[in-house]
Amino acid sequence: MSAPLIPNLFAVCKVLVAAIIGIVQSIIYALSGPIPPLRGLGDWLGLDAVITVVTYLIVVTIVVLWVTVLNLFTVMWVERKLYSRLQDRYGIMISIWSLPFWPFNRVHRPTHKGLGYLQNLADGVKLIQKENITPRNADSAMFHISPVLIASSTLMVFAVLPWSSGFYVANLDLGILFILAAFSLAPLGILIAGYAANNKYTLVGGFRAAAMLLSYSIPMVLAVIALVVFTGTLDPVKIVQQQDRPLVAFGTTLPLPAWYVFGPQFLGFLIFSVAMIAEMERVPFDIPEAEAELVEGWTTEYSGMRFGIVFAFKWLRMLAACALISILYLGGWSGPVFTTLSVGGIPVPIVPEEIWFLLRIYFLAAFFVVLSWSVPRVRIDQILNIGWKRLIPYSLLAILVAAGFRVLG
Amino acid sequence: MSAVVRAAPVVVSGRPVPLIEKEVLGGLKAAFGAKLLDGKVLRPGHLAVTIDRDDLIPVCTYLQKTIGFEHLSCITAVDWKDRFDCTYHIENYYNGCMVQVTAHIPYDDPKIKSLTGLWNAANYHEREAWDLMGIEFEGHPNLERILLPQDFKFHPLRKDFAQEVDRQYITRRKLRGGK
């Protein structure tokens, strides 16, 4: 039973924001002697509603930075480094030692010997410098809106996705439903992008994306329904709490946790994972941007940072998908806490929930990376066959099995 | 001629049959007689016949339908300045025999019947020969340029299409006035 590093992100931020606003307020009160109207401003700042709104903005910023700056770069690095090793090569190598100024670029630390964590940052800097080209006959407004639509709909997932029992922006009762809904918005953006660019490759890619992502959303949702039969709730925190207990104890030291993957939900877990690979547009199912026949699919006409956005959002979706799989089936952030340190009176768990959660996410991500770099791409009709003729019947079966187990106890 | 067919093994061995070229040449001579302007064995498994351009279709039909030369390997057009030669390399997969049929074409009337009715493979070869040598194949379904741009005016493999010969290509002996 591990504990979160941040017991409640919102409460912590609210205390901090209230303290900062209190300081600002006292300054304003001090100034209100010569300038009396400022007293009203100070009173307004002290209102609880103002503090709450500011806290929400701060919390959203923290989570977005946490997701994009920290985890997005890490998962990109994991993927690029891992598939390079799979292909017998070193892979990316730009690191902090490649920076062209002292004290980083030491003589005996050549730039090609780094770990490569900053390669993605360098790529981003390069993409920002590139010219943004809009095709002459493209629908300019739609062409430029769709990357924003895709990226923002994916970021909406993280508004509800908890990273531990305390580290989240908002905890909705129907959180899983909101996540799935936000996840399913991206195909719309992809279709708009493919249609607006006025290019045959992007058009075919956009239609493929629409056909594939829509048909794989159905088994995904059906698998979740099969799970809900057991959980009785769509609140991610509660779902994880239900799994945080031993199922079977082998001896005293090694209990098998009560994750939903062990038991009648195993079929649902498989269906959900396969559907998630399709939703992530990873290689067995990456036909929307099949680069061999469609150049780059629906992203063909994008250049500069717009390409960067539509390229990087796939990893964001991958993060969200891995987090969702681990919350629903793999016990989320539950895990043993080995010891608790007391730092200035505040208990700090040595292995907090966030670490357990990130471990699961990156393990799943690594699994998907290895999978997608060792199989070829499946054809569109085969993908739709798998989706409609295999996954949907099996997911209906999973609902039946779950209901049966529920009834029988 | 049926003797030749029987000589070819029914089961494809993928190996050459010795002395097959003499049989094929004998068969050709018996079937066409004086229409063969020339016929000789060049080396084992390889014989060359020369015909007039009007006899091309009968000879090739005989080769393909009667004695099973099923593979049209290559069509070569040669510019001899006073006439054109169109050489067809036709191969039998069963016994490894290759017949080289050469048809003479007069220079001022570069036309010959198309073989696309017999071999689809002739399609691209004839387009190439038209493109580069300017020989017109009558009955070709789609005789247009294939390697060169559609608006190209010349047929560059003809000898009167001047090739820029710079010093690099001229031997020292020739520069000194030798042959």
Place this chain on the structure above:
Amino acid sequence: MPEFWINMGPQHPMTHGLWNMKVKVDGETITDAKPEIGYLHRGYEKIMEVREFQKNVVLTDRLCYVSSITWSHAYCLAVEKMMGIETPERGQWIRVISLELQRIASHLMWLASYGPDLGLLTGLLWCLRERELFLDLIQLMSGARMNQNYPRVGGVRNDLPENFEAMCKRSIEHFLEKLENEYPKIFHESKVFRMRTEGVGTLSAVDAINWGVTGPNLRACGVNVDLRRLDPYETYEEIDFEPQIWQDGGVGDSYARFVVRFNELRESCNIIRQALEKMPKTGPYRVKPPRRAEGEGYAKTEDSRGEALFYVIGDGDDRPYRVKIRSPVFCTMAATPILLRGNKLADVVSILGSVDVCVGEMDK
């Protein structure tokens, strides 16, 4: 959606080179196809008419940059037939070794590019890794990794270096181990790979012969034609090898073409091993050819991609009067509309990747 044409090329990841495949699609299904070639036409047949016999080898090397030695060898063989000279025995054996090394390198290049065609980038890196071994061997033998200029009219340029046999055997052993254990895992033992290749791009044996499809593509249709057997040149008669034919019946699909080429890799290793055993250890490897020649020479060889035919005519000068190059890819290209029609758009890469297009020799 109405039917519309999609240009696959000239700048496209599917085309390994500069050519254009126009496909007409109805939704995702291909209803018609039309290859457009000639982007890389360099006028080789015309250029060769003003160069001396031996100097043309530099040009024939560049007909297909991944398969230089086989093309130059076919040209040299044709010129030798015209001149009436014969290569010494050791020269012939060295030629066989160089041809098979080049064939392995070429097939590995094909396998490497077939991987990314299907979305399998790992295959590219693995095959190029092993191709380096064979390029190193070729470099050891001829001094260059590509465009070696190695065959000569009347033999080869230089003798084998010392210790070549041991190095060759070691590389082949290493390669065969990879071929047995690693490649099948990502290629034909992978179910997704077979889903993508089986049953697409079918071509019946009758159609294949009639359209002039040759080489591995023809053997994938089940036709037992290997020019190393049917019209043995050099010392292939004395080597015990099995032409790789698709045995399992049916019409040749992409998977059959893949299997035939994949097995040829192993068979070529076998040929090299036998050649190293059987070749005379010493002896001349080259004869001096006459400067001028008259007559006509013709040679057809089993190139990596099919039947390569050179028809050389000399008029008594020190340069050919006419050279005709028969490119196997040029003839296969005529048959691609049949292969493509009725398949899905995504199968274009699966089919055209499996027929192994090399634009340099196609456009001459």
